Amino acid sequence: MFLSNISVPFNPSSFSAEDEEKSFSSTDSLRSAMVWKFSRAPDIADRPWEQDAESFKGNPAKSSLVRDYLFSIRKQKVMPHDCDAVVDAVTPQVCYKLYWFANQPGRLDWRKFGQKDGYKEEWPAASAWKGTPKTRLQQEAMRTLGTALLSRPGELLSYRRKHLVFGFDGQVPYVEVLPLDYRKNDPNGTKGKPQRLYRRPEGQEFLCAVRALAFWLEAAPLEDGEDAFLFRKINVGTDTVTSEPLSYGKFLQTFQCTLAELNEDYAFYGVHSFRRTGCQILHVFFRWCLRKIADWGGWSDKDGFAVIFRYLLSENDDDWYPRELWLHPFAQVRLECNECGRACGCESY
Template identity: 25%
Template sequence: MYGTTQKMRAAVSHKFGRDHKLGTQPWSEHPMIAGKSIVNPSLSVMVSQYMVSLHRRKVWSGEAVTSAQAIDEVTMKCLWDFVWATPCKEYGATSCKRKAENPAEWAGFMICSMLLLLYLVSMICLPCYDEALQITWADITFQGFRPGDFHVRLELPFRKTHQYRGIAPFYVYADEQFWWMLVRERCKNLDGFIFWKKIGTDSVSVNLTDGMTSNAFLECFHNNLLDIGVDSCGCQFLYKVCRWDFRDICDWGGWAENFNNPGTIFKYLLSWNDNPREKREHYMNPNRLMKDPCHACGRTCHCA
């Protein structure tokens, strides 16, 4: 697949650039020594032309490059319903034979609720999953205990877009988003990582410094999607449902303060692989049905 070829080229480029100290400049032959290359060979003009040609041939043969599909509100609702439909019971030691005979019993209520909390944090506060996995209880502060004012202050310990710190905190209010309820109800010892290492079917590590790894999360995420019938691998929630504009989304997520790379922003907001908002034949149809009322202004028109 073309995507695999891109990853292979990126790995080779990193190997030559970092380990062999050849940098990121295009490849060229040594002017004094025949057959010896200088700079990065995987970035040569010939390799670049081959990648363009390969992409063209793959598209013409019917293989389309598929980007990651965003998790929308409907999928989150299905995940929420699945968690609360999961029976809360004790799971003993699980043998390999039982795992093979009952693949649906890969996780119990505690693991599923912890995963749901991770999904909600990623969807509302816009961190990558590997950034969210590093959140500890020291990064969480409960504030405003007056009725109607309770909220959570979340300070991400790490963000790829903020290598020199300066990460703005997130304030999530209980009357708008209620993921904090899972935190208060399910956890007794507020120490260490929030998302612990999964042990067995429905247990976590007793060592609070053992956080869930990226590979373990991806496996659980894939299983969770299969549970609700989604066979595929959040900022679109703020854009499509809450109807925030791009500027507000970028301010909230801490993205591209100078807007020097807008392509990266739109890669997360818009993708051809996502479900279309409207069928093409209905764009100019004056008799098309109105949308659901806006939760803020009550309008049902398509321009709301």
């Protein structure tokens, strides 16, 4: 028996405001079921869903309301690392604390992990996180590389062995990072440019991605060919590195655990903080102009400078210098080195 004479009574009271909002996948499944059900009735299969007196007639799957609703929840379904949530930038002081904490004697000695005379973690947070040496090495490599390249989280986790070229420029070692095949503002991978990172001088080790990558690749060599992922999952119990790529959730968890060990409020930070941190360090610490930052970070010429300002200025970021001393006549916060951004030694605070 066909459903040619089907009609549905219109009763608004049957819908409750407390009904749980459906996700896109479940809603699309319901719509597919309606399409199959009403396709068996030739008279209404292609008939739009219309109201007639106190009832509705036609195919509900053809309703414009259903189509608009599916479109609205489809637009809201984004990856977690693509959200525009405002996060704090990691100041150079916090970067140095992260570097100092990870480089305590024996904490990165992955060769002695699990041995009787190996290093034993004594910090309270270690019982909950169990940060192994290779986990800390990978975290330092991700932090310094993401900050130096102004990478988005998804881009940082997509780097493989084929994207890295090691070499020497005279006596200075460098790592040249080739552009990815896909980026948010470059889907075809045709606009990207190589980014060459040099080893930072003494005193700037906490910002040196070349050193961090060297230590990480020494502990976890890329033995699976050119397509091997740079950052991979780690078995915490044995401190062994697998061939599977590191997930976004584990990436965020590791970063927040390292901040918690320093008694930093990790709720204000996210993995997108690396991109914000890199922009602010290049602009304030190394005195880069906005045009140079836009070219280095791969921003499109259609984005405009407002996008970069969003990374440089935020009410959530901490001031690099005490605000009450900005115009102090004896506080030498204005006389800074053009190379490193540090003030002279006669500052009075």
